[in-house]
Amino acid sequence: MTKLLLILIVFTCLIYANTLQNGYAMDDYAMITENNLVKQGIFGIPRILKSLHMSGASSSLKADDYRPLSLVMFAVEYSCFGLNPLPGHLINIIFYAACVVLLFLFIHSLFNEEKPVMAFVAALLFACHPLHTEVVANIKSRDEIMCFFFSFLSMLFFINYARKGKISQLIVGSFCLFLAILSKETALTFIILIPLVFFFYANESKHRSVYITVSAVLVFILFFCAWAYAQKGNELNNLLTSKVMPQSFLDLDQFPAKILMLGYHLMLLIAPYPLNFNYSYTRFECAGFGSIAVWASLAIYLLLAIFGVHRLFRNKKDPWAFAILFYLVSLSLYSNFFFALGQPFANRYAFFPSAGFCIFFALASEKWIVRSVGSDFNVFRKIGPLSILLCILLGFSAITIARNADWKDNFTLVNADISKSPDDYSMQYKAGLELQNKLEQEPDSVKKMELNKASIACFLRSLALNPGYTEAHADIGVAYFKENNFDSAIFHFKKTLDLNPGHYNAATNLATLYYKNQDYANAIKYYRKSVIDYPNSDIGWYNMGVCYARINLPDSSLACMKRVLEIAPGFDSHKAFGNVAILYGMLGNKDSAIKYEQLTQKYFPNFKLKVQ
Numbered sequence: 001m002t003k004l005l006l007i008l009i010v011f012t013c014l015i016y017a018n019t020l021q022n023g024y025a026m027d028d029y030a031m032i033t034e035n036n037l038v039k040q041g042i043f044g045i046p047r048i049l050k051s052l053h054m055s056g057a058s059s060s061l062k063a064d065d066y067r068p069l070s071l072v073m074f075a076v077e078y079s080c081f082g083l084n085p086l087p088g089h090l091i092n093i094i095f096y097a098a099c100v101v102l103l104f105l106f107i108h109s110l111f112n113e114e115k116p117v118m119a120f121v122a123a124l125l126f127a128c129h130p131l132h133t134e135v136v137a138n139i140k141s142r143d144e145i146m147c148f149f150f151s152f153l154s155m156l157f158f159i160n161y162a163r164k165g166k167i168s169q170l171i172v173g174s175f176c177l178f179l180a181i182l183s184k185e186t187a188l189t190f191i192i193l194i195p196l197v198f199f200f201y202a203n204e205s206k207h208r209s210v211y212i213t214v215s216a217v218l219v220f221i222l223f224f225c226a227w228a229y230a231q232k233g234n235e236l237n238n239l240l241t242s243k244v245m246p247q248s249f250l251d252l253d254q255f256p257a258k259i260l261m262l263g264y265h266l267m268l269l270i271a272p273y274p275l276n277f278n279y280s281y282t283r284f285e286c287a288g289f290g291s292i293a294v295w296a297s298l299a300i301y302l303l304l305a306i307f308g309v310h311r312l313f314r315n316k317k318d319p320w321a322f323a324i325l326f327y328l329v330s331l332s333l334y335s336n337f338f339f340a341l342g343q344p345f346a347n348r349y350a351f352f353p354s355a356g357f358c359i360f361f362a363l364a365s366e367k368w369i370v371r372s373v374g375s376d377f378n379v380f381r382k383i384g385p386l387s388i389l390l391c392i393l394l395g396f397s398a399i400t401i402a403r404n405a406d407w408k409d410n411f412t413l414v415n416a417d418i419s420k421s422p423d424d425y426s427m428q429y430k431a432g433l434e435l436q437n438k439l440e441q442e443p444d445s446v447k448k449m450e451l452n453k454a455s456i457a458c459f460l461r462s463l464a465l466n467p468g469y470t471e472a473h474a475d476i477g478v479a480y481f482k483e484n485n486f487d488s489a490i491f492h493f494k495k496t497l498d499l500n501p502g503h504y505n506a507a508t509n510l511a512t513l514y515y516k517n518q519d520y521a522n523a524i525k526y527y528r529k530s531v532i533d534y535p536n537s538d539i540g541w542y543n544m545g546v547c548y549a550r551i552n553l554p555d556s557s558l559a560c561m562k563r564v565l566e567i568a569p570g571f572d573s574h575k576a577f578g579n580v581a582i583l584y585g586m587l588g589n590k591d592s593a594i595k596y597e598q599l600t601q602k603y604f605p606n607f608k609l610k611v612q
């Protein structure tokens with residue numbers, strides 16, 4: 001047994017070793033490098049535990065999921081290592097290897113240690129499956145890994161309790177399940193999987209099976225209480241706006257598209273190439289009942305469900321039934337039937353379901369390739385079975401290692417995937433955005449202009465595919481602003497606000513554009529809009545105060561500057577203090593002017609009022 005576990009650990013670590021040279025990518029920025037809660041380090045943990053998942057990433061997202069565990073880990077890593085992606089990638093690999101081991105131990109234990117060969121093959125396939133690259137190579141997806149780790153760890157403790165009756169196993173298993181749900185809500189599917197396991201497979205004691213199920217329900221109730229507490233004070237908002245996905249995709253007439261996506265999940269599990277970090281909505285949205293692919297997908301899933309249920313009730317310990325039902329139940333959360341997802345399709349959605357697929361594959365190889373049921377590992381000495389399995393495992397491993405390299409950073413990933421989705425407006429937008437990011441790091445002014453023009457071309461392609469894509473309008477406005485094409489910039493900023501009146505960046509950029517052109521009245525109009533939507537925007541209040549001063553309205557300017565000092569007393573080395581002093585001087589309030597002059601001199605000793 002020890003040798004098998006070592007093989008699994010070494011095999012997994014070797015496959016993902018090349019992720020150690022990667023940097024941050026995609027949601028790593030929102031969850032780690034730009035997350036103001038994570039960047040407080042261990043001192044931010046109390047707030048993380050009582051905040052929603054995106055609270056530290058964006059003030060515009062006022063309500064979402066509750067997944068504090070991965071953020072707590074990131075905060076600890078930030079305190080220990082700063083903004084260094086290497087430890088994050090290393091920890092992902094270690095925990096992923098632990099997930100592979102736990103899957104093996106779970107299968108081995110579930111079937112009474114009678115199928116170690118099948119469990120080993122399933123774990124090997126799980127270790128190298130290319131669909132998992134998005135989870136392991138992207139540090140942010142620690143939430144998926146930790147959810148899997150604690151979910152299967154809890155199942156092992158529950159199985160031990162079911163067979164030995166030690167109450168400590170039940171308590172520890174319940175705690176692990178709670179940690180799994182705190183990692184990601186995927187663990188909620190275990191409200192169905194736990195009764196499946198303990199009333200049909202590890203069902204030696206009905207009373208213990210009931211206690212396990214009741215404990216799981218209590219854990220879920222505890223989680224929802226924690227989630228409700230985190231929701232307190234947060235206005236619920238619908239994240240599925242038109243800027244995220246076409247509204248039509250949420251309609252009932254998109255039933256065929258959702259069926260097609262289920263089929264695509266299965267297809268990528270069988271043949272995981274080519275992989276994409278961002279799948280085009282149009283690939284699925286145009287699907288209808290006239291599509292053969294839709295009917296094929298529907299037929300396959302109906303047959304799987306019927307086959308799985310039939311075998312389960314014919315034999316309560318049937319491994320084929322478990323593999324199929326685990327796959328179907330764990331995928332249900334990401335089917336778009338019960339919950340509409342912000343991104344309707346992603347490789348990471350198949351992370352949990354792939355465990356069921358790997359068990360099914362291992363059973364099939366046991367029956368038709370190895371042709372041996374039981375614990376005889378000598379079957380791998382036969383050239384035929386060994387050659388077939390090695391071809392599959394090495395092929396999957398090669399794809400995985402190559403795909404890991406694509407996750408080096410955003411620019412590499414987008415350039416690797418954009419050709420796979422030529423009709424995806426969001427992919428074209430991301431390509432433009434990455435060119436803008438590259439532009440910020442480019443010292444050569446000529447190359448800056450070239451990168452800016454290339455980004456505009458990408459944004460235009462995105463808008464040609466989806467004219468109502470809010471973010472593309474917002475960012476092409478920025479690109480036009482950079483090349484002083486003010487008319488085009490104004491058009492796209494205003495279009496952004498037409499589509500999303502609460503878009504803070506568009507309002508602020510439009511105000512700044514008017515300010516640069518000395519159109520202070522319009523600048524004030526849009527700065528006012530930005531601070532109405534985001535009243536704690538110190539920059540918005542400050543800039544609006546400057547604009548009021550430029551049109552000789554010192555009272556209004558003073559009100560804005562004092563608001564800045566209320567929100568952020570340390571704003572930009574306290575230069576707001578100096579403006580307040582000047583404004584009081586302009587208004588003839590000498591005492592207040594002197595007071596703020598002295599406050600300013602603490603930070604700018606040479607500051608001296610011209611108006612006394």
